[in-house]
Amino acid sequence: MKAKFLVVAPLAAAIALACAGIVHAQSVPTLYVGAYGGSTEKAFKEKIIPAFEASRKVKIVYVAGNSTDTLAKLQAQKDKQELDLVLLDDGPMQQAVQFGFCDKVKDAPIYKDLYPLARIDDRSMAIGAVATGLAYNTEAFKKAGLPKPDSWQILIDKKFKQKLAIPPISNTYGLQTLIMYAKMRGGGEKAIDAGFDAMAKEVAPNVLAWEPSPGKMTELFQNGDINLAVWGSGRTESFRATGFPIEFVYPKEGAMALLIAACPVVNSDVPEHAQALLQYLMTPEVQVLLAETQGFGPVNSKVKLEPAIAAKVPYGPAQIGKLLPTNWSVVNEKRGEWTNRWNRTIER
Structure with a gap:
């Protein structure tokens, strides 16, 4: 009996540890982000997502697609949305808002640093221009x-x-x-x-x-x-x-x-994380990264760009502040x- 127990005990311990790992993995909330493919997906997966996941103890699943694709996903899943945060061009974003797919953006200190152009409405924000x-x-x-x-x-x-x-x-x-x-x-x-x-x-x-x-x-x-x-x-x-x-x-x-807009999706099961990610995208460090890798002009007025990067994107009140929005x-x-x-x- 003892010999049999000695064989089974390690197996039982291994099973217990595996089960604990599964429970732990399942306890980590998952945030689904619908956004552009290509270089934007690369920047998010290599730079933005790892830092955010570590700080928030959350897992992010990146769902790549152009604005039309992502808007179509929102329409197809309107009764039960899979996505929690989406990035769209400002035209399709306004359609998403009008269709009721976007939740209200909760106020946060970071938003006080944005150019007025970034505040599209109460349900969507520009993260770049x-x-x-x-x-x-x-x-x-x-x-x-x-x-x-x-x-x-x-x-x-x-x-x-x-x-x-x-x-x-x-x-x-x-x-x-x-x-x-x-x-x-x-x-x-x-x-x-x-x-x-x-x-x-x-x-x-x-x-x-x-x-x-x-x-x-x-x-x-x-x-x-x-x-x-x-x-x-x-x-x-x-x-x-x-x-x-x-x-x-x-x-x-x-x-x-032409604004690159983001909105938290309605009825998300991780709304706090969606709002937090939106705020994170407005921080100077992420805004600099998006300028360097995507050519997005920063919408955060506190961002400081190196001259070589500043020459390539709309930057500062003389340019960002004077861009004309589309109704x-x-x-x-x-x-x-x-x-x-x-x-x-x-x-x-």
Whole structure:
């Protein structure tokens, strides 16, 4: 009997330890985060998530997808949400808010350090910003004796006939070009007619391609087909990093903001952790990391960037503080109507 007991006892002990480990693993709460893939997923998994998990004793499961994918997951799981915190472009984020997928953001001291632009509404916050403005081939401009562009008005200059590319209205850059021209002509999201008139009669004749693909846009520049485009600060900087002579311009009338937004999801089973992660994403150390790895302009006014990084992103009150927001509640309601009108009158 004793010999038998000596054999079984270690086995029993091992089973007990394994069971204890399972219980412990199950006791660690899990936070599901829906956000972008690619370099954003890499930065989160390598830098942001490990530090947060260690500080909060929580496990994070990262669910990668673009904004459309993540919004579709929220819609599909509306009766029982799996995700606890989501990152979306600001347009889809406003749809998520309107559909009731986002919980209220609880106030926290860190939010007092944010630029006003970061407070989108009471259910979503911007964790970073990129700008929609002008991208131009510096060598082509220099060779032609042209000054650096400084205004949206350059899009109607006949010197750039068939040397200009703008993404279509299905792309935020194209949509914001339409809105910007409406603003310059005395309108805006709620009075868009002036924008359509300007785009159809003044801008469209100069456009060689209504190009939505970043890869195709770079090809147009590299082949010399275009020397000017409406594009994002992050896209332009990524292209410049390859050695191509391109520069981003914040037009004097203002650059439109494209915000990277986050919201805690309703009915989360770990709401405190979701709120804490949102706050963590606003801290200076994470904001610096997002600027360095993603090209996101910091929305925390206390962030200090090295000059080399600051030159690549919207930074400080002179840039972040002057970015023009989009009224997405109007845009999302009208976008289908505007798209049909765009296809009939502009991109024909």
